Amino acid sequence: MGSGSADTSEAETARRASETTLDDVDHPLFSRLYSVATPLEWLFAPHRDWLATDLSGRVLDLGAGVGGMFGPVAERAGESLEYHALEPDATMRHAARKEARAVDLPVDIRAGRAEALPYPDACFDVVLSSVVFCTIEDPERALEEIARVLKPGGELRFFEHVRADGWRERGQTLLNPVWKRVGGGCTLDRDTVGLFVSHEAFAVERIDRLEFGVFPAKPFVRGRLRRRTLPS
Numbered sequence: 001m002g003s004g005s006a007d008t009s010e011a012e013t014a015r016r017a018s019e020t021t022l023d024d025v026d027h028p029l030f031s032r033l034y035s036v037a038t039p040l041e042w043l044f045a046p047h048r049d050w051l052a053t054d055l056s057g058r059v060l061d062l063g064a065g066v067g068g069m070f071g072p073v074a075e076r077a078g079e080s081l082e083y084h085a086l087e088p089d090a091t092m093r094h095a096a097r098k099e100a101r102a103v104d105l106p107v108d109i110r111a112g113r114a115e116a117l118p119y120p121d122a123c124f125d126v127v128l129s130s131v132v133f134c135t136i137e138d139p140e141r142a143l144e145e146i147a148r149v150l151k152p153g154g155e156l157r158f159f160e161h162v163r164a165d166g167w168r169e170r171g172q173t174l175l176n177p178v179w180k181r182v183g184g185g186c187t188l189d190r191d192t193v194g195l196f197v198s199h200e201a202f203a204v205e206r207i208d209r210l211e212f213g214v215f216p217a218k219p220f221v222r223g224r225l226r227r228r229t230l231p232s
């Protein structure tokens with residue numbers, strides 16, 4: 001896989017962003033359901049807290065949804081934090097703006113997709129991915145883009161549900177078509193760990209398999225990858 005090195009110009013960044021139609025991820029029903037699913041938030045709370053701990057510098061919340069990370073981040077935000085959020089779905093973005101105001105967190109919220117990040121090279125200290133790699137259409141390209149926008153030594157911090165083993169994996173594959181329809185494009189059997197550990201631009205710092213979730217959205221993993229400085 002490539003190193004993520006790319007043309008650094010603003011024009012190139014704009015070209016990448018315009019490659020996709022920003023609002024082509026559009027699941028208004030799922031977005032509304034997601035917005036009212038707050039009673040289930042307590043299940044996610046410890047993992048959101050883990051993601052939000054010790055953040056500083058410029059941070060990107062990838063596929064921020066309705067802003068589920070904003071509260072935990074606001075509780076811990078220090079002076080040096082500059083928080084950005086990317087979300088392709090207009091209904092989700094609208095809810096995220098309201099959430100940012102509600103928790104009083106300054107957030108630069110943009111439309112866009114992980115596969116064509118509308119940011120220059122090496123501009124983020126941390127990229128957060130919370131239950132997003134299951135939904136991104138082209139995860140390989142998204143990881144290339146994350147490698148491009150992270151500074152050398154920067155961190156990809158994630159919490160994701162991934163492919164199971166044995167009969168559970170077969171069950172996930174069978175359920176995928178229906179699940180994708182009701183789950184806003186969510187894919188059950190993504191090998192996100194395999195993707196993460198095989199990319200040469202990242203060193204694995206930590207990956208924990210969690211006893212969290214309910215079949216078919218199980219297991220979950222969370223962890224940290226470090227952006228390597230690759231020889232040019």
Ligand SMILES: C[S@@+](CC[C@H](N)C(=O)[O-])C[C@H]1O[C@@H](n2cnc3c(N)ncnc32)[C@H](O)[C@@H]1O
Pocket residue numbers: 025062063064065066067068069086087088089092112113114115129130131132135136137138185
């Ligand atoms: C399950 S939600 C998770 C939202 C949020 N990260 C959270 O923790 O609550 C998945 C999110 O990924 C977004 N998404 C879908 N395709 C995407 C893409 N190609 N790039 C970035 N985000 C995407 C969806 O619109 C949705 O908001």
